[in-house]
Amino acid sequence: MRLLTTPEGQPMFYQLSIVQISKMLQNLQHILNKGAAFAESKKIDVAVLLNSRLAPDQFHLIRQVQIACDTAKLGAARLTDKVDSAPKHADDEISFEQVQQRISDTIAYLKSFTEADFNQSASIKVSQPRWEGKYLTGNEFLIQHVLPNIYFHITTAYAILRHNGVDVGKKDYLGAMPYKS
């Protein structure tokens, strides 16, 4: 199978699932910091925001962040056949600091991957326990599962804070663009 590379020489899978997702997780940390600053300025407990949700049966903000982190962690691990060695998380974060640490830990884990780890990712068979033995190719898993899911949970975290009055905008979500002139 031919290696998928970008003009910059980086394998496409590495760039999509490590470089860009790390950037998005850092943007999420920035958005959460804005939420914490908002809580402090309004003299409200940041835990109120962390436990907010947009619908009664929707996951609250902490859970949105946990799922975003697990989507990133397990996306990279499954695409490189490293699930067994992926770090475990108990999903017991309740404070702002713990939530931020969970994201930092996830980014650190993503940084442990190399471009070469993704050489076989496009064609690898990916499965999850709840898929009952069925699988997706790595290509399908990345494009139709990992990417839409990670953006879903980061956008939902953003939306929960925005709905509660935190002054976040599209630029906070997208992060800096590498504009050239």
Add this chain to the structure above:
Amino acid sequence: MRLLTTPEGQPMFYQLSIVQISKMLQNLQHILNKGAAFAESKKIDVAVLLNSRLAPDQFHLIRQVQIACDTAKLGAARLTDKVDSAPKHADDEISFEQVQQRISDTIAYLKSFTEADFNQSASIKVSQPRWEGKYLTGNEFLIQHVLPNIYFHITTAYAILRHNGVDVGKKDYLGAMPYKS
């Protein structure tokens, strides 16, 4: 420059910006149909949902759909240097039928592209009027701009409906997965 292809033989750019985004726009139509059915069952005007937002200074649902459509349309057009021939839209949709037609028109436009249209996309210089002469490579534009933006606006549309009580879930957002056994 080497052509980026997937194991299935499709150029990666085509698969990310045409195939997957067309799927997401169809999922958005499905989600909006659930919103319309909800409005009918509750005897409320669907225009109430279409004009809903999660924060006073956030775009309402119609505008979220319009931007999702334009992100898809202009993403494909800019990556293939076809902006001048891209269809124009007046952003004057006010009814549910018009909003659904806008999405259908966008999907039809995406279908007009071929895989070969994207042969140079990774390295093409992409700019927009408001970038004041600066540019991104096509690779950066797709990964850091088009994809996060399209998922942002579809997720926000979903969140507006979810917040208003429409029974939508993650499967509605993700659509069908090509599971194999």
